[in-house]
Amino acid sequence: MEENMLEAEGEYSPSPLLLNPHAQTKGGDDPIFHWFSRSMAAKAEGIDVVNGTLGSLLHEDGTLMVNKTVEAHIRQQPERELCGYAPLKGLPPFRELAIDMALGDLRVPLEKLGLSATSIATPGGCGALSVSATNFLDRGDNLLLRNRHWGPYRTIIHEQNCGIETWPLIPESPVNGLKNYDGHGFTSALAGLVERQKRILIWLNDPAHNPTGLSLCRNERSALLNDIWGFAVAHPNTGFTLLIDAAYSFYADEPFGWAESILEKMKTERKWPTNLMLCFAVSCSKSHTVYGLRTGALVCLHPDEKFLNNVNDVLLHSGRGTWSAAPRVAQRAISEIHNDPQLLEKWTVERDSFKQLLAARREALRISSISNGLTLIPTHDGYFAFLECEENHAICEMAAKDHHVYLVPLNGGIRIGVCAIPEEKMARVAAALADGLERTG
Numbered sequence: 471m472e473e474n475m476l477e478a479e480g481e482y483s484p485s486p487l488l489l490n491p492h493a494q495t496k497g498g499d500d501p502i503f504h505w506f507s508r509s510m511a512a513k514a515e516g517i518d519v520v521n522g523t524l525g526s527l528l529h530e531d532g533t534l535m536v537n538k539t540v541e542a543h544i545r546q547q548p549e550r551e552l553c554g555y556a557p558l559k560g561l562p563p564f565r566e567l568a569i570d571m572a573l574g575d576l577r578v579p580l581e582k583l584g585l586s587a588t589s590i591a592t593p594g595g596c597g598a599l600s601v602s603a604t605n606f607l608d609r610g611d612n613l614l615l616r617n618r619h620w621g622p623y624r625t626i627i628h629e630q631n632c633g634i635e636t637w638p639l640i641p642e643s644p645v646n647g648l649k650n651y652d653g654h655g656f657t658s659a660l661a662g663l664v665e666r667q668k669r670i671l672i673w674l675n676d677p678a679h680n681p682t683g684l685s686l687c688r689n690e691r692s693a694l695l696n697d698i699w700g701f702a703v704a705h706p707n708t709g710f711t712l713l714i715d716a717a718y719s720f721y722a723d724e725p726f727g728w729a730e731s732i733l734e735k736m737k738t739e740r741k742w743p744t745n746l747m748l749c750f751a752v753s754c755s756k757s758h759t760v761y762g763l764r765t766g767a768l769v770c771l772h773p774d775e776k777f778l779n780n781v782n783d784v785l786l787h788s789g790r791g792t793w794s795a796a797p798r799v800a801q802r803a804i805s806e807i808h809n810d811p812q813l814l815e816k817w818t819v820e821r822d823s824f825k826q827l828l829a830a831r832r833e834a835l836r837i838s839s840i841s842n843g844l845t846l847i848p849t850h851d852g853y854f855a856f857l858e859c860e861e862n863h864a865i866c867e868m869a870a871k872d873h874h875v876y877l878v879p880l881n882g883g884i885r886i887g888v889c890a891i892p893e894e895k896m897a898r899v900a901a902a903l904a905d906g907l908e909r910t911g
């Protein structure tokens with residue numbers, strides 16, 4: 471064939487012919503990876519950059535921090551564990567561990583009060599989120615999020631042909647001292663959704679929210695749980711699923727705060743509403759620093775065991791129909807670590823040192839923010855902090871150009887990757903943000 475096959479005969483594009491209508495609405499660069507690439511390009515030119523773009527824990531020299539106990543245990547796995555398939559629902563010890571990772575020691579008292587739990591291994595927390603939207607929400611309906619949320623939520627939800635409804639992350643004026651939970655916003659959003667939808671799914675990234683680092687406190691968790699419980703009782707013909715996205719919980723002061731709140735609630739109620747399910751998206755990416763090994767789980771809680779068995783089959787089907795089985799090796803290695811007291815102790819010591827490092831970096835950012843007159847969204851735990859501002863893109867451009875500080879402009883503000891920025895560079899970050907705010911203000 472001599473002719474250039476790429477030369478179009480006419481002026482028409484292949485996209486409308488080859489991509490279905492939903493696919494034609496997809497596209498765009500991921501802003502996080504876009505800003506990360508820019509920071510890498512500047513670094514390659516020899517510039518002393520501050521890279522606060524990515525969501526991975528980095529050493530001071532910018533290399534990836536890895537929990538060595540996990541790495542060593544993965545490396546010593548036999549061929550079969552490294553290369554073999556996992557069962558479609560996941561390895562049984564990992565599925566048990568996933569429930570423990572969600573509920574901690576409170577699993578036993580919760581089960582004693584009649585709650586049952588099931589889990590399925592998924593490729594990371596993302597797999598758990600995606601499979602929840604596939605099955606717990608109707609196509610075309612809206613999923614409920616707080617207005618500040620992890621950007622890829624939109625992509626996952628769009629993939630499911632669903633939309634988004636939001637409620638404010640922080641109330642304008644706190645009611646009953648609840649500074650970080652906008653109960654009015656939440657219940658108004660629920661009231662609107664029950665009018666229009668048969669099923670309601672809420673994703674709540676807590677504790678250690680991405681992108682702010684905010685963690686709800688005990689009263690705030692209880693208030694939210696009371697609100698959704700009340701809605702479930704008042705609307706018995708609507709299905710309510712609250713999914714706690716616990717991606718960063720192991721770096722939070724209260725990793726099992728939600729289990730505590732559920733237990734408290736169960737002690738004060740006589741009957742669990744049949745139309746209410748609570749779920750956890752468990753991720754090993756951060757807790758065990760196995761980001762690329764795509765290991766996580768969806769944990770579902772409900773008192774009706776028969777129903778949970780049905781949920782399990784449904785999730786198995788969805789997993790089979792999308793990713794087949796989740797990768798095996800980290801499921802094996804991590805469940806062995808958690809079932810061996812010595813290995814568990816080693817993992818915990820390393821995890822604690824990462825947690826301390828994050829706390830020191832956050833404190834340095836907090837102090838520099840105060841001295842530069844910046845007000846961050848309340849930031850308590852985890853990998854990130856967030857500055858709300860209107861001119862987020864312009865400020866990020868200025869920070870990059872004039873200070874060589876690379877951050878990510880996201881909906882409503884700028885995300886600061888506490889996980890990636892050395893403590894002594896936080897002053898530069900705060901100064902760059904203050905400068906940008908002043909010049910755009």
Ligand SMILES: Cc1ncc(COP(=O)(O)O)c(C=O)c1O
Pocket residue numbers: 525593594595596597620675680715717752753754755761765766
């Ligand atoms: C808020 C949030 N949820 C879920 C995830 C899922 O992570 P993974 O799929 O790697 O487990 C992430 C990862 O960055 C996240 O930030």
